[in-house]
Amino acid sequence: MIIFFKAGSELRHRLNPDVDYYTRRVEADPGKSVKDILKDLGLDPAFVAFVYVEGKVKNLDYVPSEGQTITLQPPVSGG
Amino acid sequence: MDLSDREKERYRRQLTVPLWDQSLLRSSAVFVAGVGGLGGTSALYLALAGVGRIRIVDRDRVSVSNLNRQILFDEKSLGQLKVEEAGRRLRAANPHITIETSSETIDRGSLVRLAADMSLLVDGLDNVESRFVLNEYSVQNQVPYLYGAVRGWQGMVGLFHPPRTACLACFLSENRETPSPVPVFGCLPGTIGLIQATEALKYIMGLAPSLLGRLLIYDGRDMTFDPVEVAKNPACPVCSGRAA
Numbered sequence: 001m002i003i004f005f006k007a008g009s010e011l012r013h014r015l016n017p018d019v020d021y022y023t024r025r026v027e028a029d030p031g032k033s034v035k036d037i038l039k040d041l042g043l044d045p046a047f048v049a050f051v052y053v054e055g056k057v058k059n060l061d062y063v064p065s066e067g068q069t070i071t072l073q074p075p076v077s078g079g
Numbered sequence: 080m081d082l083s084d085r086e087k088e089r090y091r092r093q094l095t096v097p098l099w100d101q102s103l104l105r106s107s108a109v110f111v112a113g114v115g116g117l118g119g120t121s122a123l124y125l126a127l128a129g130v131g132r133i134r135i136v137d138r139d140r141v142s143v144s145n146l147n148r149q150i151l152f153d154e155k156s157l158g159q160l161k162v163e164e165a166g167r168r169l170r171a172a173n174p175h176i177t178i179e180t181s182s183e184t185i186d187r188g189s190l191v192r193l194a195a196d197m198s199l200l201v202d203g204l205d206n207v208e209s210r211f212v213l214n215e216y217s218v219q220n221q222v223p224y225l226y227g228a229v230r231g232w233q234g235m236v237g238l239f240h241p242p243r244t245a246c247l248a249c250f251l252s253e254n255r256e257t258p259s260p261v262p263v264f265g266c267l268p269g270t271i272g273l274i275q276a277t278e279a280l281k282y283i284m285g286l287a288p289s290l291l292g293r294l295l296i297y298d299g300r301d302m303t304f305d306p307v308e309v310a311k312n313p314a315c316p317v318c319s320g321r322a323a
Binding site: 010050077 | 113115116117118202203204205206207210227228229230231232233234235250251252260261262263268294296298299300301303305306307308309310
C-alpha cells in the first residue's frame, strides 16, 4: 500500500522528501506499524517523539491505512 | 472590581476587548516555571495584562548565551539570579500586581509547596524531566498545565487539565533523548511564549475554544500551525485510572 510521511524542518533532511518540500511517498506492507516502516526505510524511530494523522496524535505503534499522510514530530524540549 | 484611575487608564485599550474580564485576571494566581525564553515572554505579557499574582521560579543565573532570546535580561543581568532580574523587570512593567520569586529547584518535593495555591501552571522549562514533574503535579492536584516547548524552528503549545483531558505523559516519553544545548533562536520561544500567554489569559477568563486537550504545533521555517487532538492514553503511566 502507499502512504505518505511528512516531516517539518528538523526531520526533513532525514526523510528525503520526494513528493513536495515536506513529503515522501512510501510503499509499505499493510499491517506494519509506523515504527517498523521507519526502520524499513533506514530511519531511526528515536528521532520521532510522536506522529499525527488526520489531526490526531498517535504513537509509533500506529498502523497506517492506504493513502494516509503521517506527520513525524521530533522531540521538542527546549525553553 | 475596584480599579484605580491609573489602572483604568493602563488597561483602557484591553477593557473594551469583547469578553475581556479584568476582575478575573486581577484575582488570579499563575505559576510560571522557568523565566527563560518561554517563561520570560509569557510572564511579561501576563504581568502587562494585569494577572494579579504571578509566581516565577527558576534556579539559574543569567549567562551570555541566554541573551539571544530571553527578553527580561540584558548585559547588566549577567551572573544575576534570573528570578531576581525577572522580578525587578516585571514589577517595573506593572507595579499594580504582585510578583513572587523563588530560586529553588523545581522537583517533586519543592513543587508541592511552590505551586500550592496557584490556579494555572505555565511551562517555561528547558528540559523534559522537569516538565514531567510539573505534569505529575498537574495530574495529582488537577491544576491545569499549559505546556510549551521549542527546538530549532519548531515549537508547540498545549493545555492539559487531567482528568478532563490527556496529560503530557499520554503522548510523550520522559526518556526521549534530545541534543543539549537545544538549538533555538529568539523569535521561536517568543512566539510560543506569546501563544502560551494568550491561552493563559483565555483560561483565566473562561474563554473557549482553547487548546484544552490539544497541541498547536508551529514550524517557523515552513510557517505552518497544525492543531492536533491528544487523546487520553489508557496505558498512561501518570494519569490512567484517574476518574474524570
